[in-house]
Amino acid sequence: MTTQQAASHLPARPGVGYKPQHYAAIMEDAGSVDWLEIHAENYMGDGGRPLAQLRHLSEKFPISVHGVGLSIGGEAPLDPDHLARLKHLLGWLKPASFSEHLAWSTHDSHFFNDLLPLPYTGATLQRICDHIDQLQAVTGTQMLLENPSSYLAFAESTWAEPDFLAEVARRTGCGLLLDVNNVFVSATNLGFSPQGYIDAFALEQVGEIHLGGHDEDTDDHGKPLLIDSHGAEVVDPVWALLDYTLDRAGPKPVLVEWDTDVPDWPVLESEAARAATALARLPMAAQ
Amino acid sequence: MSEQMTAAPITQAAFTQAMLDARQPVPEGLLDGQGHPAGRRFSVYRNNVAVSLTEALHEGFPVIAKLLGKANMDGLAGIYLRAHPPKSPLMMHYGEDFPDFLAGMEQLAHLGYLADVARLELAIRRSYHAADATAIDPDWLGAQAPETLMMARLIPAPAVQVVRSPWPIFDIWRFNTDDDAPQPQAQGQDVVVLRPEFDPQPAPLDPGAATFVDSLHHAPLGAAAEQAATEVPDFDLGQTLALLLGGHALCHLTHAPNEQDLT
Numbered sequence: 001m002t003t004q005q006a007a008s009h010l011p012a013r014p015g016v017g018y019k020p021q022h023y024a025a026i027m028e029d030a031g032s033v034d035w036l037e038i039h040a041e042n043y044m045g046d047g048g049r050p051l052a053q054l055r056h057l058s059e060k061f062p063i064s065v066h067g068v069g070l071s072i073g074g075e076a077p078l079d080p081d082h083l084a085r086l087k088h089l090l091g092w093l094k095p096a097s098f099s100e101h102l103a104w105s106t107h108d109s110h111f112f113n114d115l116l117p118l119p120y121t122g123a124t125l126q127r128i129c130d131h132i133d134q135l136q137a138v139t140g141t142q143m144l145l146e147n148p149s150s151y152l153a154f155a156e157s158t159w160a161e162p163d164f165l166a167e168v169a170r171r172t173g174c175g176l177l178l179d180v181n182n183v184f185v186s187a188t189n190l191g192f193s194p195q196g197y198i199d200a201f202a203l204e205q206v207g208e209i210h211l212g213g214h215d216e217d218t219d220d221h222g223k224p225l226l227i228d229s230h231g232a233e234v235v236d237p238v239w240a241l242l243d244y245t246l247d248r249a250g251p252k253p254v255l256v257e258w259d260t261d262v263p264d265w266p267v268l269e270s271e272a273a274r275a276a277t278a279l280a281r282l283p284m285a286a287q
Numbered sequence: 288m289s290e291q292m293t294a295a296p297i298t299q300a301a302f303t304q305a306m307l308d309a310r311q312p313v314p315e316g317l318l319d320g321q322g323h324p325a326g327r328r329f330s331v332y333r334n335n336v337a338v339s340l341t342e343a344l345h346e347g348f349p350v351i352a353k354l355l356g357k358a359n360m361d362g363l364a365g366i367y368l369r370a371h372p373p374k375s376p377l378m379m380h381y382g383e384d385f386p387d388f389l390a391g392m393e394q395l396a397h398l399g400y401l402a403d404v405a406r407l408e409l410a411i412r413r414s415y416h417a418a419d420a421t422a423i424d425p426d427w428l429g430a431q432a433p434e435t436l437m438m439a440r441l442i443p444a445p446a447v448q449v450v451r452s453p454w455p456i457f458d459i460w461r462f463n464t465d466d467d468a469p470q471p472q473a474q475g476q477d478v479v480v481l482r483p484e485f486d487p488q489p490a491p492l493d494p495g496a497a498t499f500v501d502s503l504h505h506a507p508l509g510a511a512a513e514q515a516a517t518e519v520p521d522f523d524l525g526q527t528l529a530l531l532l533g534g535h536a537l538c539h540l541t542h543a544p545n546e547q548d549l550t
Binding site for chain 2: 041042044045046047048049050051052068069070071074075079081082085104105106107108109110111112113114116117119121123151152153154155156189190191192219220221223225227
């Protein structure tokens, strides 16, 4: 295990996904929350309240910029306009971390507002690495790449997901964002061991951990089908998987995401407090 | 392993086509964890895309959604999102074609005002995200000699939006956002969206005032007022100026950002 914090200057403390309705509460008393994550695309307007709030928040908190629209896994070249917008945002905000997804969301110049799945093949690997090389060169920023939630698998895949991500990190020098809820969702949906996935993951490359809530459904065969909704509390098995991960990875920045049916601030803050407890029990915790 | 090696690749074009059209079969080569065809697992993506874009339209056009009712809005959104998927990952811009789409729907022809109300909602959203600018001080304006003032270039702040309509779109918008608002009257209304600080505020414009505001983008104050007066001889410059100044809507030319950035 290495103590290197890959590609992130976030504190190994709890953060939450920022929602504008929590602005006043956060500025008054953020409680257990030490840093905030924003979705990059919501702060690419020309001005107004979103940018004013972000400027104020960034004076008080480390900020993580989380992109949801670059379509790094897309077959088409990266959108040069969107690259320029990312460069501009990262340039003035100088965030503590920047991350994006192992997914695609744009095809034929149409954006689908969802993170769509990729086959783990040599061709995909090459494309992802080329896009990350370009992104890191244009923005001058080392990025973190996040593991997806999977609802299905591709017959054509020849790589296991943790190995695929480790290879992308090795080739491009990017870090990884490990979403523990996504691991739990994918493991349940595809029938693999979540602990086995963590064991295979390049934990030394992890610069940030995500947690979030999911919904429960079933597939055609009555088997559980979990949906990564970010619309509920983090469930106990995911908290247990966080402990399992932190025991192996050491302290990391841990983020709670809650994007739909967003609760009042005290509910979200209490989730962050639970993450603080998980971090505090580590022998290596800074404080 | 050899079976995996020979599986045909699924292009993103094929994935997209099946995702947007639920009548299409799920692409072959998508599996659950046990090697069975993915079946309704693929519907998660169909559903995510449709639900997220439908929600974005509800959020972007709350008055249209209220006027149509949820079921009708959902139905229209389902058609719109397949015909007009977002062209940019900036969801703040999604729905720019929605007013024209509404105008083109034959079954909505009896609700002639819908498209212009949607244009007003779009203008409010544009105003919200528009660049900040330093508004001119009303005291500065009061201190100018009239002839200096008429030659001055005072341009609308980037957050200022104008929507002209033969329908009472301000009244309709207010009636659906404010419980105490009066019933809309049968008259055309031009509307300006002002943003004194961060919250866009639509306001009805006097006849001729929309032309005045538009003319300010390329003409000095006096010429813009003359332009409005050719359209409406009794155009009241003082009243419109007071409205705009109160809404922090006018900037000195040098204080406004490059207008090319605003498109």
